[in-house]
Amino acid sequence: MADTGTLSVRDLGKTYPVGTGEVEAIRSISFDVRAGELVCIVGPSGCGKTTLLKCLSGLLSPTTGSVLLDGQAVLAPPEKMAVVFQEYGRSLYPWLSVRDNVGLPLKARGVPRDEREQAVRAALEEVGLGQALASFPWQLSGGMQQRVAIARAIAYQPEVLVMDEPFAAVDAQTRADLEDLVRRVWQDLGVTVIFVTHDIDESVYLGERVLVLSSSPTVVQEDLAVDLPAARDQISTRALPRFTELRTHVHEQIQHAKRGARTPLPRPTS
Numbered sequence: 001m002a003d004t005g006t007l008s009v010r011d012l013g014k015t016y017p018v019g020t021g022e023v024e025a026i027r028s029i030s031f032d033v034r035a036g037e038l039v040c041i042v043g044p045s046g047c048g049k050t051t052l053l054k055c056l057s058g059l060l061s062p063t064t065g066s067v068l069l070d071g072q073a074v075l076a077p078p079e080k081m082a083v084v085f086q087e088y089g090r091s092l093y094p095w096l097s098v099r100d101n102v103g104l105p106l107k108a109r110g111v112p113r114d115e116r117e118q119a120v121r122a123a124l125e126e127v128g129l130g131q132a133l134a135s136f137p138w139q140l141s142g143g144m145q146q147r148v149a150i151a152r153a154i155a156y157q158p159e160v161l162v163m164d165e166p167f168a169a170v171d172a173q174t175r176a177d178l179e180d181l182v183r184r185v186w187q188d189l190g191v192t193v194i195f196v197t198h199d200i201d202e203s204v205y206l207g208e209r210v211l212v213l214s215s216s217p218t219v220v221q222e223d224l225a226v227d228l229p230a231a232r233d234q235i236s237t238r239a240l241p242r243f244t245e246l247r248t249h250v251h252e253q254i255q256h257a258k259r260g261a262r263t264p265l266p267r268p269t270s
């Protein structure tokens with residue numbers, strides 16, 4: 001497993017100026033992610049998940065605190081990080097083929113054409129779209145477009161893959177397939193994955209660990225290890241009593257947080 005791709009978030013706070021006042025989106029968040037770990041971040045809508053990811057990926061500067069990637073402060077988007085956003089419709093260029101969309105970040109990095117072509121093909125194979133090289137995004141379904149966005153991120157061979165509610169806009173069946181795709185990519189590439197979702201079941205199904213955020217102004221309500229087997233399956237994993245225990249626990253934790261609590265409920269014993 002990779003020894004690079006560790007993240008440290010230290011006392012991160014973010015306050016947005018709004019008109020003459022301000023909105024404190026994130027009060028103070030601290031956590032560490034080990035290289036090669038898959039961490040889900042779950043929290044109610046508006047609690048600051050996107051704000052946190054923008055700070056993590058250097059798109060926004062935090063008001064207080066810091067983000068360290070392999071010990072170095074993140075002050076701008078780091079080379080070794082790729083981000084997949086929720087709105088795939090807006091993240092792919094409609095006038096570029098799938099091949100060119102996926103190859104774009106590599107081109108920007110100056111990767112020679114042959115090498116680029118190889119990386120693009122391998123990434124599209126990985127997401128099951130080997131046949132779609134010459135298609136245009138608008139010829140593909142929503143789920144396929146999101147797979148193109150994932151292929152673009154992995155072709156880039158990031159050390160950290162950050163995803164912001166990437167499956168919120170796809171149907172349930174496609175979503176299940178894409179969840180399994182994320183776990184497979186994570187296992188195959190050994191990258192660090194930070195996956196943000198408001199879907200509690202998704203966070204428990206995908207994560208090795210789930211960070212539960214409180215309502216805004218946000219803190220980490222709980223840092224929960226997911227002690228489910230590494231080989232996961234949409235049917236059998238979700239049918240495990242332990243899966244039900246964990247998702248119920250996270251659900252109660254979020255309800256607890258919505259009532260304004262700042263201290264966690266006791267953990268379910270395994």
Ligand SMILES: Nc1ncnc2c1ncn2[C@@H]1O[C@H](COP(=O)(O)OP(=O)(O)O)[C@@H](O)[C@H]1O
Nearest residue numbers: 016018023025044045046047048049050051052
């Ligand atoms: N650019 C901005 N300017 C002002 N307030 C913002 C901005 N972006 C987000 N917010 C506010 O910060 C809070 C957290 O938003 P966001 O990070 O988008 O939450 P989430 O992704 O969890 O739904 C919300 O109250 C939101 O209205």
Ligand SMILES: [Mg+2]
Nearest residue numbers: 049050051165
């Ligand atoms: Mg968001």
